[in-house]
Amino acid sequence: MLLLALDTATPAVTVALHDGTDVIASSSQVDARRHGELLLPAVDRVLAEAGLKLESVTGIVVGTGPGPYTGLRVGLMTADTFGLALGVPVYGVCTLDGLAYAADIAEGPFVVATDARRKEVYWATYADSRTRLTDPAVDRPADIAERVAGLPAVGAGALLYPDTFPSAHEPEHVSAAALASLAAQRLAAGEELPAPRPLYLRRPDAQVPKNYKVVTPK
Amino acid sequence: MTDEPLVLGIETSCDETGVGIVRGTTLLADAVASSVDEHARFGGVVPEVASRAHLEAMVPTIDRALKEAGVAAKDLDGIAVTAGPGLAGALLVGVSAAKAYAYALGKPLYGVNHLASHICVDQLEHGPLPEPTMALLVSGGHSSLLLSADITSDVRPMGATIDDAAGEAFDKIARVLNLGFPGGPVIDRYAKEGDPRAIAFPRGLTGPRDPAYDFSFSGLKTAVARWIEARRAAGEEVPVRDVAASFQEAVVDVLTRKAVRACKDEGVDHLMIGGGVAANSRLRALAQERCEAAGIRLRVPRPKLCTDNGAMVAALGAEMVARNRAASDWDLSADSSLPVTDPHVPGHGHDHDHVHEVSKENLYS
Ligand SMILES: [Zn+2]
Numbered sequence: 001m002l003l004l005a006l007d008t009a010t011p012a013v014t015v016a017l018h019d020g021t022d023v024i025a026s027s028s029q030v031d032a033r034r035h036g037e038l039l040l041p042a043v044d045r046v047l048a049e050a051g052l053k054l055e056s057v058t059g060i061v062v063g064t065g066p067g068p069y070t071g072l073r074v075g076l077m078t079a080d081t082f083g084l085a086l087g088v089p090v091y092g093v094c095t096l097d098g099l100a101y102a103a104d105i106a107e108g109p110f111v112v113a114t115d116a117r118r119k120e121v122y123w124a125t126y127a128d129s130r131t132r133l134t135d136p137a138v139d140r141p142a143d144i145a146e147r148v149a150g151l152p153a154v155g156a157g158a159l160l161y162p163d164t165f166p167s168a169h170e171p172e173h174v175s176a177a178a179l180a181s182l183a184a185q186r187l188a189a190g191e192e193l194p195a196p197r198p199l200y201l202r203r204p205d206a207q208v209p210k211n212y213k214v215v216t217p218k
Numbered sequence: 219m220t221d222e223p224l225v226l227g228i229e230t231s232c233d234e235t236g237v238g239i240v241r242g243t244t245l246l247a248d249a250v251a252s253s254v255d256e257h258a259r260f261g262g263v264v265p266e267v268a269s270r271a272h273l274e275a276m277v278p279t280i281d282r283a284l285k286e287a288g289v290a291a292k293d294l295d296g297i298a299v300t301a302g303p304g305l306a307g308a309l310l311v312g313v314s315a316a317k318a319y320a321y322a323l324g325k326p327l328y329g330v331n332h333l334a335s336h337i338c339v340d341q342l343e344h345g346p347l348p349e350p351t352m353a354l355l356v357s358g359g360h361s362s363l364l365l366s367a368d369i370t371s372d373v374r375p376m377g378a379t380i381d382d383a384a385g386e387a388f389d390k391i392a393r394v395l396n397l398g399f400p401g402g403p404v405i406d407r408y409a410k411e412g413d414p415r416a417i418a419f420p421r422g423l424t425g426p427r428d429p430a431y432d433f434s435f436s437g438l439k440t441a442v443a444r445w446i447e448a449r450r451a452a453g454e455e456v457p458v459r460d461v462a463a464s465f466q467e468a469v470v471d472v473l474t475r476k477a478v479r480a481c482k483d484e485g486v487d488h489l490m491i492g493g494g495v496a497a498n499s500r501l502r503a504l505a506q507e508r509c510e511a512a513g514i515r516l517r518v519p520r521p522k523l524c525t526d527n528g529a530m531v532a533a534l535g536a537e538m539v540a541r542n543r544a545a546s547d548w549d550l551s552a553d554s555s556l557p558v559t560d561p562h563v564p565g566h567g568h569d570h571d572h573v574h575e576v577s578k579e580n581l582y583s
Contacts, residue, residue: 036310036313036314036551036552037549037550037551038549039314040317040318040321040548040549041548043321044548054322069266069269069307070269070306070307070310073269073273073307073310073314074314076273077276077311077314077315077318078314078315078317079318080273080276080277080315080318081276081277081280081314081315081318081319081322082318083277084277084280084281084319085318085319086322198273200270204266204267204270205264205266206260206266
């Protein structure tokens with residue numbers, strides 16, 4: 001097994017190779033504005049570091065968000081197209097699950113929250129690092145304060161809003177290494193991983209134009 | 219080079235997910251998935267809706283193009299993609315797909331200019347472009363007059379719209395007339411039954427002191443809307459067919475007049491018309507008439523090649539390969555305002571990026 005994992009749903013552009021037992025190479029760069037530019041060179045670098053070619057990859061793992069859409073799509077489109085060109089399966093893993101796995105909190109419940117911008121967070125609660133309790137959601141921190149009160153929390157969304165998440169700590173962003181390890185474990189356990197569908201959680205912003213503007217002065 | 223280059227092109231600058239395949243100047247496949255219906259109720263293209271649709275449609279559309287062309291991905295000589303101009307988020311989906319596809323297949327990547335592609339597509343219809351060629355590009359996103367001496371390296375802007383694109387004016391007038399979106403085809407249809415001389419709408423920027431090759435459609439749009447409102451305010455019925463015909467005539471009159479003038483001034487004897495509005499039947503007819511009178515050869519591709527598609531991107535990509543232009547780097551970015559003077563986005567070579575080098579070792583060894 002050789003998995004190539006990538007995630008662009010948070011400000012991190014993160015790539016890792018996993019041979020079924022261990023992460024053999026990885027790269028993470030934090031730059032929320034340059035996902036499109038950074039991802040392919042990162043894949044190239046990680047493969048070179050491992051001394052492997054893309055053809056030897058047997059599966060692609062990609063973070064499906066939730067995350068700001070433009071960046072999120074870079075990873076998903078790249079993963080989909082690799083899958084097409086190489087003829088290998090593409091597995092989707094919720095980005096929050098990757099963060100929960102990396103959080104290394106033995107006992108829950110705990111919260112994973114990432115920055116959804118517009119003063120909101122993407123979040124979910126977990127029983128342990130591999131068991132999600134709630135569907136990913138997008139909310140204003142103040143609106144969920146009661147539901148997350150007293151729970152430890154990880155992720156940039158938690159770190160950003162200490163009023164709601166007073167015990168927030170690292171990791172801030174997801175790592176493809178965690179995503180790959182989680183996917184490798186699930187596959188080894190015979191679990192089926194879902195197809196890579198983006199978790200947008202919000203409808204597209206679209207204003208239906210009002211009746212056309214009257215241009216004649218009254 | 220004995221064999222002509224086999225190139226796959228990807229276009230996602232607006233609401234069409236286009237994947238085309240060409241061999242040199244021969245069209246092999248032109249697969250397009252459009253999200254236009256999803257935008258109709260908004261009366262215009264919604265960027266986020268377009269980007270979501272591109273992501274969904276990309277892999278199936280690449281598959282369809284390969285089947286249609288009857289070629290294997292491994293036989294491609296290069297992957298071309300629209301790097302700009304266009305909607306930033308929409309462009310990024312296509313650029314991401316093209317980079318991953320080129321990298322995985324071990325093929326060179328060519329980030330190319332959307333406007334130059336609109337010109338180059340005519341090679342698939344009428345053979346190699348004469349050099350130089352004057353091009354009039356008219357669509358919902360652009361209205362430009364361009365002079366190209368070499369479509370891979372030398373595209374010079376002669377003039378452009380100073381406000382709305384021609385296609386936008388069609389959309390807006392269609393909305394005022396309650397004819398739906400997109401406006402181009404429906405106005406064309408109504409105009410066929412109307413009198414183009416019924417109402418004398420203004421011809422923008424055609425005064426003696428106005429810039430000779432620039433366009434303006436905003437004043438026309440306002441004049442038409444005012445005319446309609448006056449009728450409605452007076453409780454009279456609006457003669458939709460005559461309004462459509464007279465409005466359309468004002469647009470195509472200015473477009474063709476300025477294009478022919480640019481050809482004459484520059485001593486160019488070929489005019490190419492591209493972009494979605496080039497599908498307009500009156501524009502095609504009047505351009506034909508005026509070009510003939512001026513001794514200019516008119517080249518307009520079939521309507522399906524005038525609207526946004528992947529074949530036009532592949533056509534320009536094939537020309538890049540044929541003329542040995544430098545491939546793009548793996549950090550190619552989508553540039554929503556890529557200047558028309560950059561027909562493609564070449565890699566930065568050995569100066570400060572060795573990414574391509576590493577990749578070649580990695581993939582071809
Ligand atoms: Zn276009």
